[in-house]
Amino acid sequence: MSDRECIFCAIIEGHAPAEVVFEDGDTLAFMDINPANPGHTLVIPKRHIQDIYGMDEDTAAAVMGTVVRVAGAIKRALQPEGMNLVQSNERAGGQDVFHFHMHIIPRWYGDGLRLARPPEVRRTMPIKEAAGRIRREVAKVRTIAAAYTDICCGKK
Ligand code: 5GP
Ligand code: ZN
Numbered sequence: 393m394s395d396r397e398c399i400f401c402a403i404i405e406g407h408a409p410a411e412v413v414f415e416d417g418d419t420l421a422f423m424d425i426n427p428a429n430p431g432h433t434l435v436i437p438k439r440h441i442q443d444i445y446g447m448d449e450d451t452a453a454a455v456m457g458t459v460v461r462v463a464g465a466i467k468r469a470l471q472p473e474g475m476n477l478v479q480s481n482e483r484a485g486g487q488d489v490f491h492f493h494m495h496i497i498p499r500w501y502g503d504g505l506r507l508a509r510p511p512e513v514r515r516t517m518p519i520k521e522a523a524g525r526i527r528r529e530v531a532k533v534r535t536i537a538a539a540y541t542d543i544c545c546g547k548k
Contacts, residue, residue, distance in 0.1 A: 395440040400491035404438050414462055418454035424495065428505055431470045431498040434515045435459045440493045460493050466480040472498030476507055 394401035402408035404420055411423035413433060424432040435458045437451045463475055478495040482486040499505065 395491070398440055398489075398491050400436050400493065402488060404436075413465070414458060416454075416458065418451065418540045419458040420499065421458055428495075428497050429472075429499065429503055431472065431496075433466065433496045434464055435462060435496065438491060438502070442490050443487065443492055444479065448492045455492070455494060459496060463496050466496060470498055473501055474499030476486050476505075478507060494532055 394405060394462065399408060403410040410425075412420060414421040415428065420438060420545060421433055421435045424434050435455055437455050439451060441447055442522060451516055459477065463477075466472065467475065470472070476495070476497040476499055478497060479493070497505070
């Protein structure tokens with residue numbers, strides 16, 4: 393399931409070059425072409441999934457497994473002093489390539505990278521209200537999953 397317009401799908405299919413560091417049946421890890429720091433690596437699912445909202449749990453687990461493996465390899469190979477995992481969704485979230493990817497970014501003291509929140513912490517919604525809204529939606533998803541399990545396992 394690839395997207396003909398997608399540069400990461402082209403890399404998966406071998407139609408575009410990349411410095412691949414790890415590959416398995418479901419995932420690919422390769423060097424970012426414009427690294428924020430030495431060792432900056434991207435991990436992607438081989439299936440074209442646009443962003444976090446299109447993710448399924450199995451693919452997410454496969455991607456995270458590869459992230460853990462490659463992050464350990466980067467730590468051993470380059471001895472960074474820190475490591476960030478970054479994942480962006482939608483244009484407003486800073487996503488430029490619309491094929492889900494996790495950035496693994498090695499960090500060193502004084503590298504000048506700024507990935508954290510802006511200096512002024514903006515709170516336009518009380519934390520409790522945001523938590524309440526999210527909790528209601530999370531509960532809905534669990535209810536659907538539980539209902540599916542009951543049906544599939546013959547409880548209903
Ligand atoms: P985003 O901004 O979507 O989170 O990250 C996209 C990343 O993909 C950027 O860091 C960018 O440097 C990287 N990138 C874009 N095009 C290519 C490419 O053709 N090859 C590789 N290896 N990385 C790319
Ligand atoms: Zn793609």
